Amino acid sequence: MPAFQFHGCFARLDASAPPTLRNSVFALLTLCLAAFAGAAPAAAMSFRSVGHPAVSCRGVCGPIIAAEGRITDETPAEFLAFLRSAYRPGGAHGALPRPIVLLDSQGGKIVAGMELGKAFRKFGVTAIVASAGSGDATPAPGVCYSACVYALMGAATRIVAPSSAIGVHRMFAYNGGARHFATGEMMAALRRYSRAMGVSTEVIAAAEQIGPDSLRILTPGELARWGLASAGS
Structure with a gap:
């Protein structure tokens, strides 16, 4: 039996687990529960330049x-x-140097997440699930939940910084004040996108097993096995 198991935003932690593992699990739970604590919706995604970290x-x-x-x-x-506004093309062939994006998002619109992922792939983005921390380029823990996972899929290189978390749940949209879950056509589109980006469709299958008001934090083993991300260094 593994030292710990996540179920939605809850975890089972064996007494034999080392202190470092306990600290990591509790940190992930704090991030997970914060996403569903009834806080005001997060602001729309914004972009800013933060320098050049040592990655x-x-x-x-x-x-x-x-x-x-x-x-x-x-x-x-x-x-x-x-x-276009912040950077000029450069290099021998006039190509934009490949950006590094510190990605920190609790989710949003699923189709927009895929479109953002396609833009990441077009420009060869290295995406690191992390926040910019105090404002410089030193990565701090961040999250990538729900629709953000589909944006992450599009990155040419995908990294999860230490103590950051990736979480999934069943996709839905509001229409007329009611929830509408993904149709068979939408699920097929998600699977095609996942395969095109080199990520196992098991990510989507795992998400569909989790209710929309819960969240499953993916383990490092799942991230690696499904090709979604590698551990930060």
Whole structure:
């Protein structure tokens, strides 16, 4: 039996678990419960430049961008506009150096999440689930929940910073004040997108098993096995 098991925002922790594991689990639970504590909805995602942290990326390292907040219908276009306004193309072939995005979001619109993921893939983004912390480029713990996971899928390189958390639950949308869950057509689109981005559709299957008012924090083993992310260094 594993030392701990997550069930939604709850965990079973064996007495034999070492203190470091206990601390990590409790930190994840705090993040998880905060997302469902009835707080006001998070602000729409914004983008800002935060410098150049000491991380590696494939190819030429580009700007370091903090992406924080809820993914809205406007987010993908706003990300592209930010790149155009803040950075000029460079390099031998006039290509934009590959950006590094510190991704910290509790979710938002699912289709917009996929569109943001496609923009990440187009520009070869290295996405790190982390926040910008005190305002510099040193990553601090962050979260990527719900629709944010589909944005993360699109990144060319996906990393989870220490103590950060990735969480999934069943997708839904509000229409006329009522919840509407993903149809078979939408589920098929999600699976096609996942496969196109090199991520196992098991992520989607796991999400569909969790109620919309709960959250499943994915374990490092699941992240690696499903190709969603690697551990931070």
